[in-house]
Amino acid sequence: MKTAIFKVEEWMNEYEKYSLFDLGNTTVQNLSLDELFEIANENKQNYLNNICSQKLGYGYIKGYPKLKEGISKLYKTLSQDDIIPTIGAAGANHLVFYSLVEPTDRVISVIPTYQQLYSIPQSFGADVQYLHLTQENKFLPDINELKELVTSNTKLICLNNPNNPTGSLIPEKKLLEIIEIAKSVNAYILSDEVYRGLNQTDEYTLSVADLYEKGISVCSMSKVFSLAGLRLGWIASKNKDVIESCIHHREYNMISCSIIDECIAALALQNADKIIKRNKKIIRECLSILDDWVQTQKHFSYIKPQAGTTALIYYDFDMTSKELCDKLAKGKGVFLTPGFCFETEHCFRVGYCKNPEELKNGLQKIREFIQESNLE
Numbered sequence: 001m002k003t004a005i006f007k008v009e010e011w012m013n014e015y016e017k018y019s020l021f022d023l024g025n026t027t028v029q030n031l032s033l034d035e036l037f038e039i040a041n042e043n044k045q046n047y048l049n050n051i052c053s054q055k056l057g058y059g060y061i062k063g064y065p066k067l068k069e070g071i072s073k074l075y076k077t078l079s080q081d082d083i084i085p086t087i088g089a090a091g092a093n094h095l096v097f098y099s100l101v102e103p104t105d106r107v108i109s110v111i112p113t114y115q116q117l118y119s120i121p122q123s124f125g126a127d128v129q130y131l132h133l134t135q136e137n138k139f140l141p142d143i144n145e146l147k148e149l150v151t152s153n154t155k156l157i158c159l160n161n162p163n164n165p166t167g168s169l170i171p172e173k174k175l176l177e178i179i180e181i182a183k184s185v186n187a188y189i190l191s192d193e194v195y196r197g198l199n200q201t202d203e204y205t206l207s208v209a210d211l212y213e214k215g216i217s218v219c220s221m222s223k224v225f226s227l228a229g230l231r232l233g234w235i236a237s238k239n240k241d242v243i244e245s246c247i248h249h250r251e252y253n254m255i256s257c258s259i260i261d262e263c264i265a266a267l268a269l270q271n272a273d274k275i276i277k278r279n280k281k282i283i284r285e286c287l288s289i290l291d292d293w294v295q296t297q298k299h300f301s302y303i304k305p306q307a308g309t310t311a312l313i314y315y316d317f318d319m320t321s322k323e324l325c326d327k328l329a330k331g332k333g334v335f336l337t338p339g340f341c342f343e344t345e346h347c348f349r350v351g352y353c354k355n356p357e358e359l360k361n362g363l364q365k366i367r368e369f370i371q372e373s374n375l376e
């Protein structure tokens with residue numbers, strides 16, 4: 001079966017070239033290697049010499065132990081054996097579906113979310129049902145709706161926590177309720193947690209992999225650690241069947257990760273606290289800029305994000321999200337992501353964790369556009 005066009009990625013590929021003000025990407029001010037060495041207090045020359053002397057074999061097939069040690073510390077109850085490195089979280093999500101989903105299965109996915117979570121299981125012939133996140137419920141899953149959707153053939157419930165594009169964060173009590181529903185039909189929960197820890201307040205966010213024996217956490221170096229260019233992610237689960245099946249299927253499409261990526265990711269994870277502290281400061285400063293802007297706008301509104309790097313902004317005039325974002329990109333150089341990429345309308349996604357000046361200037365350009373278009 002064919003896989004649907006990946007709307008967000010296709011939009012970004014097409015419109016990034018107009019970007020003078022990048023409010024499209026979802027990372028937190030990406031790090032260079034130089035910046036990473038500085039944060040890690042690492043001697044650059046020694047580090048590079050060490051990498052250069054390594055033979056470029058396949059490395060550790062199941063992942064570099066130091067990397068897996070660093071990843072396991074991001075969880076409360078997981079060990080190295082519970083981790084499988086992958087090519088980004090994109091590779092991790094794909095591998096979970098490829099390893100677990102059969103055409104006879106039902107898969108339930110929150111929506112809006114990263115399209116992988118519903119389009120890949122659809123491409124494997126599964127019966128995919130949507131669990132709607134709406135403004136009315138503050139973009140949190142509705143427990144009653146989920147209860148109605150689960151069936152005895154439900155294989156997976158897919159969450160994205162914190163959520164892209166809305167920035168909602170599922171409170172622990174609700175997460176436990178979702179786990180109880182999953183247990184009632186013996187379903188796995190796949191939680192895409194690529195923004196976990198990027199919270200607006202200081203409370204610790206538990207992973208589904210710590211809370212549920214059939215919980216599967218997907219994460220990566222891309223957002224929380226600002227190292228998307230490493231293309232390094234992982235699957236984490238205490239469930240041995242999941243780990244075994246993913247290892248088995250991984251032989252067919254990747255064998256192992258790049259040993260250089262694994263090595264650099266391990267260094268970053270040894271300095272996880274410092275990088276997360278840097279990134280929390282950025283996301284909080286940037287959200288306060290966005291929030292000040294939204295509060296002064298007549299035509300825009302949003303549910304303020306609790307976490308992550310994105311917000312979904314709604315507008316009240318009559319224009320499709322595609323037309324609005326096209327005009328803003330081509331006319332003003334403001335790169336946004338239209339709501340239609342998330343199967344929703346009259347809204348766009350802002351990736352707000354940028355350089356503050358770029359963010360302010362981009363928002364000012366949106367304002368200018370509204371005035372010039374007589375939408376006031």
Ligand SMILES: Cc1ncc(COP(=O)(O)O)c(C=O)c1O
Nearest residue numbers: 088089090114164194220222233
């Ligand atoms: C929710 C979500 N999952 C997965 C990914 C892919 O991440 P990675 O760069 O680790 O492949 C993204 C990227 O934007 C994302 O937002």
